[in-house]
Amino acid sequence: MNAQQMNRQILLASRPQGEPTTDNFKLVEKPIAEPGKGEMLLRTLYLSLDPYMRGRMNEQKSYAASVDLGQVMVGATVCRVVKSNIAEYKQGDLVVAYTGWQDYVISDGKEVRKLEAAMQPASALGLMGMPSFTAYVGLLNIGKPKAGETVVVAAASGAVGSVVGQIAKIKGCRVVGIAGGDQKCSYVKSELGFDECIDHKRPDLEERLKAACPKGVDVYFENVGGSVFSAVLPLLNNFARVPVCGLIAHYNDTGLARGVDRLPLLMRNILTKRLTFEGFIVSDHNAQFGDFVKDMTEWLSKGLIKYKEDVTDGLENAPRELIGLLKGENFGKKIIRVSGDSR
Numbered sequence: 001m002n003a004q005q006m007n008r009q010i011l012l013a014s015r016p017q018g019e020p021t022t023d024n025f026k027l028v029e030k031p032i033a034e035p036g037k038g039e040m041l042l043r044t045l046y047l048s049l050d051p052y053m054r055g056r057m058n059e060q061k062s063y064a065a066s067v068d069l070g071q072v073m074v075g076a077t078v079c080r081v082v083k084s085n086i087a088e089y090k091q092g093d094l095v096v097a098y099t100g101w102q103d104y105v106i107s108d109g110k111e112v113r114k115l116e117a118a119m120q121p122a123s124a125l126g127l128m129g130m131p132s133f134t135a136y137v138g139l140l141n142i143g144k145p146k147a148g149e150t151v152v153v154a155a156a157s158g159a160v161g162s163v164v165g166q167i168a169k170i171k172g173c174r175v176v177g178i179a180g181g182d183q184k185c186s187y188v189k190s191e192l193g194f195d196e197c198i199d200h201k202r203p204d205l206e207e208r209l210k211a212a213c214p215k216g217v218d219v220y221f222e223n224v225g226g227s228v229f230s231a232v233l234p235l236l237n238n239f240a241r242v243p244v245c246g247l248i249a250h251y252n253d254t255g256l257a258r259g260v261d262r263l264p265l266l267m268r269n270i271l272t273k274r275l276t277f278e279g280f281i282v283s284d285h286n287a288q289f290g291d292f293v294k295d296m297t298e299w300l301s302k303g304l305i306k307y308k309e310d311v312t313d314g315l316e317n318a319p320r321e322l323i324g325l326l327k328g329e330n331f332g333k334k335i336i337r338v339s340g341d342s343r
């Protein structure tokens with residue numbers, strides 16, 4: 001390591017009101033610290049960008065604590081061990097960690113796991129990591145898809161949605177995706193093998209979705225909320241299941257929208273159609289991670305799952321890319337390549 005090298009960190013500088021801007025972040029440089037006893041120095045290779053990061057920028061806690069002002073933005077990473085004073089880790093090891101938006105970090109080895117040698121490093125953040133695992137537990141535990149049923153998933157070309165739809169196909173379902181724009185929709189149909197994909201940016205979403213789901217909807221994997229949810233609700237069949245995974249259309253909301261109160265409509269649907277809505281957070285299901293890895297490895301070996309990564313170079317671009325992710329500018333699992341892998 002070059003003695004003059006510094007550690008770049010991206011801090012939360014201020015809290016967004018609505019959509020974040022690059023002014024909400026601040027890039028600082030600090031000297032790279034030396035690992036002490038029982039510590040190791042990690043160098044970030046890849047940083048995962050995920051929609052939940054928007055919630056961490058708010059003052060109020062949701063299911064996890066907020067990032068404090070002036071603190072490094074949080075995030076999952078793949079890192080190379082640069083120096084280690086921990087017996088289990090040696091220089092050169094690749095690890096998956098939760099070390100945030102920075103080039104280097106001192107770690108005590110907690111919340112760190114070694115990466116399997118055969119795995120493509122970035123895939124630990126997507127295909128073989130948290131987003132696909134989210135799809136797996138949400139769809140199978142809550143959606144409980146049965147062969148012949150119709151499964152609808154929004155953000156269908158994305159990190160979670162693309163895997164939801166492909167697992168539902170493996171389970172023998174009719175699968176309809178919803179995505180933004182022609183390019184994403186055509187990828188979802190022709191590359192991922194969904195039966196249909198509907199562009200939510202075009203008018204008459206409900207009518208087009210209805211035509212794509214002639215037998216109604218048995219499982220709606222909710223990634224989005226907003227107008228997409230409004231279009232799906234009337235199509236839900238009796239006893240439909242709705243794993244509530246994410247509500248990205250609302251992450252930049254500053255309060256409840258004024259207008260027609262749709263709560264009675266929702267509650268009437270839940271009652272009369274005996275619907276099951278169940279929210280979940282992937283980390284509640286960590287005990288199933290081994291099952292996920294086993295099943296996903298088998299599906300991949302049979303060529304049943306495809307996955308798209310959207311990689312941008314440079315830690316300095318993380319703020320802009322997170323802002324874009326929240327607006328659908330990503331195409332596939334969003335990853336920042338923080339540094340080249342020169343050991």
Ligand code: NDP
Nearest residue numbers: 051155158159160179180223245246247248249281282328
């Ligand atoms: P994606 O890779 O799917 O990227 C986000 C996508 O959301 C965008 O590309 C865009 O796709 C879509 N989107 C954004 N705004 C809107 C909108 N207003 N209406 C419709 N679609 C919109 O992200 P992930 O796969 O990582 O995450 C998907 C969802 O899953 C998020 O809500 C996330 O918070 C949630 N999640 C929940 C977890 C849990 O434990 N519960 C764990 C991981 C993720 P398009 O251009 O197609 O509209």
